[in-house]
Every structure is written in structure tokens, then in C-alpha cells.
Amino acid sequence: MSDIDFMDLDEDLGAPLKPVGKARHFHDANRIDTRSEDSGARFDCKDCRGTGRWTYSYGSRAGETKDCYKCRGRGWFKSSQEDRDSAKDKRQQQKFNAAKSRSDEACQFLADNPEIAKWLAHGETTAFGFAMSLHASLFKYGSWTPGQLAAVEKCIAKFNAAKDRKQTQQKAEQSDIDLTDVPSGLYMVPDGETNLRVRIRHATRGAWTGWTFVDDGAEYGSRRNYGRQDPASGATYNGKIQDQLRAIANNPKEAMARYGRETGQCGVCSRPLEDPESVARGIGPVCAKKF
Ligand SMILES: [Zn+2]
Numbered sequence: 001m002s003d004i005d006f007m008d009l010d011e012d013l014g015a016p017l018k019p020v021g022k023a024r025h026f027h028d029a030n031r032i033d034t035r036s037e038d039s040g041a042r043f044d045c046k047d048c049r050g051t052g053r054w055t056y057s058y059g060s061r062a063g064e065t066k067d068c069y070k071c072r073g074r075g076w077f078k079s080s081q082e083d084r085d086s087a088k089d090k091r092q093q094q095k096f097n098a099a100k101s102r103s104d105e106a107c108q109f110l111a112d113n114p115e116i117a118k119w120l121a122h123g124e125t126t127a128f129g130f131a132m133s134l135h136a137s138l139f140k141y142g143s144w145t146p147g148q149l150a151a152v153e154k155c156i157a158k159f160n161a162a163k164d165r166k167q168t169q170q171k172a173e174q175s176d177i178d179l180t181d182v183p184s185g186l187y188m189v190p191d192g193e194t195n196l197r198v199r200i201r202h203a204t205r206g207a208w209t210g211w212t213f214v215d216d217g218a219e220y221g222s223r224r225n226y227g228r229q230d231p232a233s234g235a236t237y238n239g240k241i242q243d244q245l246r247a248i249a250n251n252p253k254e255a256m257a258r259y260g261r262e263t264g265q266c267g268v269c270s271r272p273l274e275d276p277e278s279v280a281r282g283i284g285p286v287c288a289k290k291f
């Protein structure tokens with residue numbers, strides 16, 4: 001068989017011969033392709049009407065042609081449009097089924113491992129981005145690599161250990177002390193064995209209204225917080241310095257008086273105690289009436 005594409009010659013009548021490798025194959029729907037070496041059926045590409053080329057109709061390249069994107073310049077297919085459509089549907093269905101089975105596998109894995117599912121779903125982790133990417137890869141591939149699984153288990157163990165520590169600590173700090181009736185103010189332990197200064201504060205506005213806070217009364221920034229009491233009925237103080245607070249709560253008046261005598265300041269309003277009577281009492285005259 002000749003190396004020359006005759007249809008190409010028709011198109012480029014009078015033009016020099018082009019190497020067949022680069023020549024374009026033009027034919028119409030009724031034409032039998034004489035170039036073909038196998039005798040299989042040929043179905044024209046509908047997009048380019050079998051020419052294999054598209055022509056730019058406007059723009060800077062108007063009149064120029066380019067390969068048909070559908071048949072990649074060949075102009076024909078070995079199978080009919082219908083067969084190709086159904087093959088495409090089948091491929092998509094297979095792809096969908098595969099994705100669904102990976103997703104089912106991932107769901108089953110999470111159902112079998114509720115602790116991991118919870119860890120992933122709640123983002124209860126300092127490595128939130130890590131959890132998200134693991135979640136994505138689980139659903140993409142249906143399962144994790146052994147390395148990924150080991151990393152997840154390590155994270156969960158770490159998370160649980162931290163949670164246990166926190167719970168143990170909270171339990172240890174829960175007390176039987178009720179500060180509800182101890183007025184807001186500055187106190188020292190009445191017996192005088194410690195110079196610890198304690199501020200008790202009942203929040204009266206904002207989101208923490210009703211809560212009671214215990215700190216050392218220092219400026220904000222250098223302040224040391226000891227603990228707090230929930231406003232819920234029956235709740236008790238949760239925090240540090242429990243022995244000292246118990247002594248203060250047992251005799252708040254004397255605890256504040258000691259604070260006033262030692263510091264020369266009123267424990268309610270922090271103003272200096274001026275007259276000897278106030279100093280001896282450990283509280284200013286106005287605040288003494290309110291206390
Ligand atoms: Zn085409």
C-alpha cells in the first residue's frame with residue numbers, strides 16, 4: 001500500500017506531498033477508508049464529521065484548524081457512538097461502585113472503632129488538621145495504612161491520658177467548702193499561721209454572673225487564680241488552698257479583720273484604714289455596716 005493519503009492529496013491539490021505521518025485524514029461518512037490495515041468497522045466521529053479537525057471560526061486564529069478533541073484528530077472510532085456511550089456509562093458506574101465500596105469500608109471501620117470515630121468527628125485534638133486529613137484519606141482509600149493507624153492510636157492514647165489527668169485533678173480539687181455566703185472581699189486566714197492573702201469575688205455581671213472566684217488579689221496579669229465555685233445549687237468550691245479557705249469561710253468577719261489589721265486597708269473597698277478604731281476593727285466604718 002502506498003504511503004500517500006489520497007484524500008489529503010484531494011484537499012491540497014497541487015500542493016507538495018506531505019509525509020503521511022503528518023498528513024490529515026479527511027473522508028466522508030460513506031467513504032471506505034482505504035488506508036486502514038485492519039478491516040474492522042469504522043465509525044465517523046460526529047463532532048468533527050469525520051474530518052478529525054476543527055476550524056477556528058473567529059478570533060486571532062480564525063481559519064486555522066486544530067485536532068478534534070473527541071477523536072484526537074483521527075476522525076473515526078472503532079466502535080459506534082452508542083457502544084462508546086454505554087461503555088462510558090459502565091466505566092462511570094464502576095468508578096462509582098468502587099468509591100462507594102471504599103466509603104462503605106471506611107464507615108464500617110469507624111463503626112467497628114467508635115473511639116477513633118469520636119476522635120475524628122469531634123476534632124478533640126491539638127492536631128485538628130491532622131485528624132481532618134486522616135478522615136479524608138480514610139474515605140478516599142477505604143482504609144488507612146498501618147502507619148496512619150498507628151499514628152491515630154497514638155493520638156487517641158495521648159488524648160485519653162490528658163483527659164484522665166484532667167479528671168483526676170478536678171476530682172482532687174473538688175471540696176466541701178461553700179463560699180456562697182462569704183462576702184466579696186479580701187481575707188487572710190484568721191489563725192495567723194500564714195500570710196496568704198485571698199480575694200473572694202462573686203461575679204455580678206457578664207457571662208460569669210453567679211460564679212465565685214478565688215485568687216490572690218494581685219493586679220491582673222500577675223494574679224494567681226486558686227479556684228472557683230459554680231452557681232448551681234449544691235455546688236461547692238473547686239480549687240486549691242482548701243484548708244485556708246475553710247478557715248476563712250468558717251469566720252469571714254475575723255478573716256477580713258486580720259487582712260485589714262495586717263495591710264492597713266479595708267478588705268471590702270481596699271481604701272486605707274485611717275482612724276485607730278478602724279485599724280483595730282480591720283474594716284472601714286462604712287463597709288463594717290454593710291458586711
Ligand atoms: Zn473528531
Ligand SMILES: [Zn+2]
Pocket residue numbers: 266267268269270271283284286287
Ligand atoms: Zn471599706
